[in-house]
Every structure is written in C-alpha cells, then in structure tokens.
Amino acid sequence: MRNKPKILDRKPLVDTGLFRVEQLELEFSNGVRRQHQRLISSPQGAVLVVPLLDKETLLLIREYATGTERYELGFAKGRIEEGEDAIEAARREIQEEVGYAARQLELIASMTIAPGYLSHTTHIVLASDLYPQRLEGDEPEEIEVIPWKLSRLDQLLAQEDFTEARSIAAFYMVRDRLLS
Numbered sequence: 001m002r003n004k005p006k007i008l009d010r011k012p013l014v015d016t017g018l019f020r021v022e023q024l025e026l027e028f029s030n031g032v033r034r035q036h037q038r039l040i041s042s043p044q045g046a047v048l049v050v051p052l053l054d055k056e057t058l059l060l061i062r063e064y065a066t067g068t069e070r071y072e073l074g075f076a077k078g079r080i081e082e083g084e085d086a087i088e089a090a091r092r093e094i095q096e097e098v099g100y101a102a103r104q105l106e107l108i109a110s111m112t113i114a115p116g117y118l119s120h121t122t123h124i125v126l127a128s129d130l131y132p133q134r135l136e137g138d139e140p141e142e143i144e145v146i147p148w149k150l151s152r153l154d155q156l157l158a159q160e161d162f163t164e165a166r167s168i169a170a171f172y173m174v175r176d177r178l179l180s
Contacts, residue, residue: 044080045121062144074167090125096137102127
C-alpha cells in the first residue's frame with residue numbers, strides 16, 4: 001500500500017455556499033509535486049432513498065435537474081443537515097419528496113462520485129413498510145412520484161431520463177438484495 005501524498009498547501013478558491021473549490025499542493029511519495037483542485041460539498045454528505053412500496057415496486061421521482069437542464073427520473077435524495085445522521089435525513093427526504101414515511105429504514109451502502117476531484121459521499125438507504133405522510137420540503141414545484149416494478153429494470157435503463165449513476169447503482173443494489 002502506498003503512502004498518501006502529503007498536503008503541503010491548501011488554498012480556498014471559491015465558496016458558493018453550497019460548494020467550495022480548493023486547490024491542494026501535493027507531494028507524492030516519489031517526490032513529485034502537483035497542484036490538484038477539488039470540489040467540496042457538505043461534510044455530512046447526502047442520502048439517496050429507495051422507497052419500497054411493496055416487495056416488487058419501488059417509487060421513483062421525476063424532478064428538474066439543473067445540471068442536465070431537463071427532468072430526470074431517480075430516487076429521492078438530499079443533503080444530510082447539521083445534526084442529522086443518514087437515517088434521519090432519509091426519513092425526512094422521503095416524506096418531503098415522495099409523500100411517504102417508512103417504518104423501516106436501512107443503510108445499505110455509501111458511495112462516492114468522481115472521487116478524483118469531488119469530496120462527496122452519498123448514503124443509500126432502503127425504506128420499507130411505507131405509509132402516506134408528507135412533510136413540507138423546499139422543492140420549487142410538486143415532484144411527480146412514479147411506481148416502478150423491480151422486474152422492469154431493463155426498460156428503466158432504456159429511458160433517456162434515467163441517467164443518474166447513483167440511482168442506477170442503488171436500483172441494482174436493492175434489486176440484488178431483495179432477490180437474494
């Protein structure tokens with residue numbers, strides 16, 4: 001196992017309130033020095049909630065994604081707020097975005113996205129034993145909730161608006177967990 005590079009200098013470049021960009025001066029174990037930039041999000045990370053309506057049906061949402069400038073299908077997700085853990089954040093997000101609460105919430109995985117330059121962790125939470133209950137969220141418009149059968153994963157992957165890697169990975173993880 002290699003030794004991690006030494007951080008010789010850390011310089012903030014931009015703080016948007018949602019993200020920070022910083023530049024690192026690194027020295028690798030072989031003496032080579034490089035400057036790297038990284039995007040830093042919330043230190044608590046985020047949750048992505050996979051609501052299981054019944055043993056065969058998951059609940060997806062369709063909401064506007066500013067990054068791609070279109071509506072995207074995916075699972076409910078959001079930042080873990082100060083003082084929350086992943087389960088508490090998942091409990092809140094599913095009620096805000098899907099309109100259900102869950103009697104059972106289980107952390108099934110944590111994943112990073114583009115760790116070469118993005119400091120961010122998403123915690124995947126499976127929500128089951130659902131019942132209707134809505135919390136007021138911060139969404140600018142009502143979010144469409146779409147039931148989707150586990151057996152129709154191939155059709156979902158063919159949808160041009162189901163492209164988010166976290167949602168795709170979560171769907172596979174939950175499907176495999178439920179089938180085993």
